[in-house]
Amino acid sequence: MIEVQRLAKSFAASGRWWQPAARPVRAVADIGFTAHAGQITGLLGANGAGKTTTVRILAGLVTPDSGRLLVDGIDVVADPRAVLARVGVLSDSRGLYPRLTARENIVYHAHLHGMRRDAANARAELLADRFELTRVLDRATAGFSQGERMKTALARALVHDPPNLVLDEPTNGLDVLATRSLRETLRWLRSPDGGAKCIVVSTHIMQEVERLCDQVVVVAAGCTVASGSVDELLRRAGQTDFEEAFVKLAFPHARR
Numbered sequence: 023m024i025e026v027q028r029l030a031k032s033f034a035a036s037g038r039w040w041q042p043a044a045r046p047v048r049a050v051a052d053i054g055f056t057a058h059a060g061q062i063t064g065l066l067g068a069n070g071a072g073k074t075t076t077v078r079i080l081a082g083l084v085t086p087d088s089g090r091l092l093v094d095g096i097d098v099v100a101d102p103r104a105v106l107a108r109v110g111v112l113s114d115s116r117g118l119y120p121r122l123t124a125r126e127n128i129v130y131h132a133h134l135h136g137m138r139r140d141a142a143n144a145r146a147e148l149l150a151d152r153f154e155l156t157r158v159l160d161r162a163t164a165g166f167s168q169g170e171r172m173k174t175a176l177a178r179a180l181v182h183d184p185p186n187l188v189l190d191e192p193t194n195g196l197d198v199l200a201t202r203s204l205r206e207t208l209r210w211l212r213s214p215d216g217g218a219k220c221i222v223v224s225t226h227i228m229q230e231v232e233r234l235c236d237q238v239v240v241v242a243a244g245c246t247v248a249s250g251s252v253d254e255l256l257r258r259a260g261q262t263d264f265e266e267a268f269v270k271l272a273f274p275h276a277r278r
Contacts, residue, residue, distance in 0.1 A: 023220055024057040024080070024186055029089035031075055049075040051244035059185065060218040062208060064231040066268065067241035073224040074114065077190045081111045093186055107135065110179030112189040116171050120164035124155055124174045127163060128181050135182040142181065149177035153207065169200030176207070186220045187211065193230055205234055228265045242272040
């Protein structure tokens with residue numbers, strides 16, 4: 023389970039050395055939600071809404087100014103190593119080493135989590151079989167398609183079998199077939215057969231949220247403005263179209 027409580031984070035504004043210091047940029051102002059095991063929670067917002075900063079805080083890459091973020095009851099700030107042992111993170115950039123093979127990328131990440139070489143190799147082969155990567159497992163990732171890169175990065179995030187999984191804009195750059203494959207994989211990981219994992223997906227794509235998520239957290243201007251199932255959000259907004267519901271909830275004063 024992932025619990026985010028009144029999270030806030032600002033960054034110093036960049037500027038020229040001769041200019042007066044600019045006011046800090048508030049990336050996250052007040053984000054809060056709870057994501058449960060066996061569910062897919064969508065963090066839905068426009069670009070700049072604070073989604074990626076929230077994911078980076080969860081990954082231990084950024085320290086929040088205030089608020090708390092708990093993973094299975096463990097505070098991210100107080101014990102980041104214990105949290106990372108229980109979370110798999112798939113970043114938007116994928117972060118693969120292009121000169122390494124898919125296997126080497128996965129096994130290297132396993133070593134960072136303290137796994138022995140034989141266990142890491144066995145896990146890499148199991149995940150490659152599950153994600154249909156076996157034929158490219160020992161190829162350098164430099165020539166991979168976007169779908170192959172995504173699957174390799176997802177296998178790397180899952181190599182230590184964490185109970186929680188966080189994905190930042192996972193369908194960016196994917197074609198229709200790769201997107202469908204990812205969707206099916208996440209549904210399996212949510213199921214008891216896949217470990218009933220707690221999955222958080224950061225995205226701005228309405229269709230992905232509608233088709234995939236059990237719970238949706240709508241984020242705007244660094245704040246949580248609504249949460250619930252797709253049907254609950256449609257009823258709350260008084261809409262039948264989810265895109266219209268999102269706009270009404272996230273931008274209540276926008277002209278439509």
